Amino acid sequence: MHFRQPACAVLASLITLGAALPATLAGQGVRVLAVELDTSRPVGGARWSLVDSAGRAIAIGMARGAAALALNAPAPGVYALHFAAIGFEPHTTPRFPLDTGAFLELVHVARPAVEPWRSPGQVATAESEDDGERVLAGTVRDAGTHDPVRHAQATARFGDSPTLSVVMSDARAQFRLPVPSGGPVDLSIRALGYTPARLQLPNAHADLDIRLEPNAVLLAGRTTTAERVRVMGVDARSLAGWIIDETTIEPLRGITQNVGDMVALRALPGVTVSRNGECIRIRRLPCVLIVMNEVPIGDVTTVPVESVRSMVLLRPVEAMNLFGSRAFGGALVIRTR
Numbered sequence: 001m002h003f004r005q006p007a008c009a010v011l012a013s014l015i016t017l018g019a020a021l022p023a024t025l026a027g028q029g030v031r032v033l034a035v036e037l038d039t040s041r042p043v044g045g046a047r048w049s050l051v052d053s054a055g056r057a058i059a060i061g062m063a064r065g066a067a068a069l070a071l072n073a074p075a076p077g078v079y080a081l082h083f084a085a086i087g088f089e090p091h092t093t094p095r096f097p098l099d100t101g102a103f104l105e106l107v108h109v110a111r112p113a114v115e116p117w118r119s120p121g122q123v124a125t126a127e128s129e130d131d132g133e134r135v136l137a138g139t140v141r142d143a144g145t146h147d148p149v150r151h152a153q154a155t156a157r158f159g160d161s162p163t164l165s166v167v168m169s170d171a172r173a174q175f176r177l178p179v180p181s182g183g184p185v186d187l188s189i190r191a192l193g194y195t196p197a198r199l200q201l202p203n204a205h206a207d208l209d210i211r212l213e214p215n216a217v218l219l220a221g222r223t224t225t226a227e228r229v230r231v232m233g234v235d236a237r238s239l240a241g242w243i244i245d246e247t248t249i250e251p252l253r254g255i256t257q258n259v260g261d262m263v264a265l266r267a268l269p270g271v272t273v274s275r276n277g278e279c280i281r282i283r284r285l286p287c288v289l290i291v292m293n294e295v296p297i298g299d300v301t302t303v304p305v306e307s308v309r310s311m312v313l314l315r316p317v318e319a320m321n322l323f324g325s326r327a328f329g330g331a332l333v334i335r336t337r
Contacts, residue, residue: 028098029072034063034083034108042066043110046085047167049178053078053095056158057179068105076100083108084178086170090135136177136201138208140169140189148173149212152191158184241314241330242268249308259300259308259334268313277301282315286329289319293336296323300332307336 030050034043042065050059050071058079059071073079081093088110098104140152152169156179169175179185185201187208194212244266252262260277270283278301279287290300297303312333319327 027072028076028100028102029059029070030079030081030098030104030106031068031070032063032081032083032106032108033066033068034085034088034110036088037109037111043085043088046083046088046110049082049084051080051082051092057082073098076102081106082178083110084167084176085110086167086176088112090176090178136179136185136187136208138175138210140173140175140191140210140212142194143211143213146211149191149194152189152194152212155188155190157186157188241312241318242266242271244311244313246309249310253305257305259303259305259311259332262305262308263311263313263332271313280313280330280332282313282330285316288313288330288332289323289327290332290334291323292334296326303334303336308334309337310335 032048034046034048035041036043043063044065046063046069048061048063048069048071049057050073052058058074061069061071063069071081076097076099078095078097080095082090083092084090089112091108091110093106096104136154136156138154140149140154141147142149148169150169150171150173152173152175153166154169154175154177155166156177158179167175167177177187187199187201189197189199189210189212191212194214197210197212199208199210244262248266249262252265256262256265258277260273260280263271263280264273264277272281273279274281278299280300281287290297290303292303314322314327314331314333316328316330319329319331323331
């Protein structure tokens with residue numbers, strides 16, 4: 001069912017669809033979905049309002065994705081639905097009755113907005129009301145630079161009622177906020193980096209030019225003078241691994257030509273080296289990752305012994321913190337001259 005049909009056809013379709021729904025749904029209400037006119041894709045971010053006979057919005061919801069939006073009515077009565085979405089024409093359905101336990105279903109074909117926006121200040125009042133609805137439209141600008149403020153949030157509260165209507169300003173910093181008639185509106189505008197603005201509007205249409213004051217953020221510099229500097233060293237015994245420094249490596253150069261054999265000759269607890277010196281293991285874990293000058297390499301036998309300056313054999317926990325899951329078995333970090 002589309003809104004383009006006559007009012008009588010719309011009402012008849014609503015009643016027919018509602019009768020086809022299962023009777024197990026609690027209460028009474030409507031399920032609505034908006035689709036684009038050209039592509040038939042669901043309209044994301046569409047705002048639906050269920051308005052009672054007095055023009056009050058008694059249920060408001062925001063559609064997300066392709067799922068239909070359910071709006072519950074607190075009691076049986078006569079209601080209308082209002083559709084609004086950025087980039088599409090707003091629309092209000094003819095009024096329809098909701099009986100006890102009735103749950104109606106409706107699909108709306110949304111038309112893209114083709115009417116140009118009026119510049120702020122062209123119209124202060126005097127727009128005809130549409131079935132108990134009025135529209136607050138305006139532009140949000142920076143008070144100092146007059147630049148448009150995009151993605152500002154416009155929120156309307158109707159008198160003492162807790163009911164809210166919320167939209168975001170579009171790429172041109174303009175917003176269009178449909179609200180029910182019949183009382184004053186408390187309009188607030190918020191944007192990141194700006195002081196919120198709040199307006200009290202009478203029961204009339206308005207085209208607003210809203211200027212937001214930027215928040216003044218001052219960063220104070222601070223100078224600290226250090227009277228004493230304390231230098232701390234790391235004890236090799238507290239390291240999650242073992243250090244083989246140049247003083248240890250130098251005597252080993254004359255008795256081995258393999259880096260793996262150097263590690264084996266150190267007789268580190270829980271560390272084993274394969275017979276050919278290619279695989280170094282810590283407590284039967286996978287072979288350790290070989291890292292030379294911060295670059296992982298595949299085979300330790302390709303590292304010339306005469307170029308090694310120092311080595312650090314890291315246990316798995318510290319190795320994975322540095323090199324990720326590929327160092328699950330640990331890592332041998334080699335520094336060359």
